[in-house]
Amino acid sequence: xxKNATKSAKATGKQKAPKKTGKVSAxxxxxxxxxxxxxxxxxxxxxxxxxxNPVILHKRKLTKKEIEEFREVLVERRRVMTGDVExxxxxxxxxxTKSVSTNHLADSSSEQWEQEFTLARIxxxxxxxxxxxxxxxxxxNGSYGVCEATGDFISIERLRAMPYTRITIEARNKFExxxxxxxxxxxxxxxx
Numbered sequence: 223x224x225k226n227a228t229k230s231a232k233a234t235g236k237q238k239a240p241k242k243t244g245k246v247s248a249x250x251x252x253x254x255x256x257x258x259x260x261x262x263x264x265x266x267x268x269x270x271x272x273x274x275n276p277v278i279l280h281k282r283k284l285t286k287k288e289i290e291e292f293r294e295v296l297v298e299r300r301r302v303m304t305g306d307v308e309x310x311x312x313x314x315x316x317x318x319t320k321s322v323s324t325n326h327l328a329d330s331s332s333e334q335w336e337q338e339f340t341l342a343r344i345x346x347x348x349x350x351x352x353x354x355x356x357x358x359x360x361x362x363n364g365s366y367g368v369c370e371a372t373g374d375f376i377s378i379e380r381l382r383a384m385p386y387t388r389i390t391i392e393a394r395n396k397f398e399x400x401x402x403x404x405x406x407x408x409x410x411x412x413x414x
Contacts (some may be wrong), residue, residue: 265376271337279377284367293361300354310344357386
């Protein structure tokens with residue numbers, strides 16, 4: 223039977239390719255594993271933004287120079303925000319704000335509102351600081367610029383606008399429409 227297969231291959235002029243035995247530890251052929259890795263890797267692409275003045279969104283792997291620029295921006299933003307938060311904490315918890323005005327009810331309400339407003343700003347800026355630190359960690363581990371929700375590249379234009387973003391604008395829009403995304407910092411809009 224093997225001789226017949228060899229004779230028919232010679233007659234048609236086609237040679238059978240030898241079987242590849244290169245296996246990976248999981249028992250998959252090497253080419254199949256490579257294909258799976260390529261499938262999971264984000265694809266570079268350009269597309270147009272939506273809106274009145276659309277621009278080209280460049281979705282590709284960042285160069286080392288671009289990553290270094292984003293690192294510098296993030297480190298500077300963290301430095302500024304850390305100082306801002308410390309200053310606001312001093313203001314919110316100063317002796318001045320601890321003593322409630324006894325002159326007039328409107329004065330004490332105004333002072334209380336200012337303190338609550340400052341505390342809300344501290345909370346927001348502290349959250350932004352967490353996102354900045356997360357982005358710096360992603361730079362260190364080589365995953366910066368890749369959407370945590372979809373695995374696609376985040377457009378360079380989005381990163382320039384918000385260098386600590388974790389997801390693409392498409393993923394954000396989808397979460398806003400359909401719900402979910404809290405783990406990426408997307409929360410449903412609150413009704414007033």
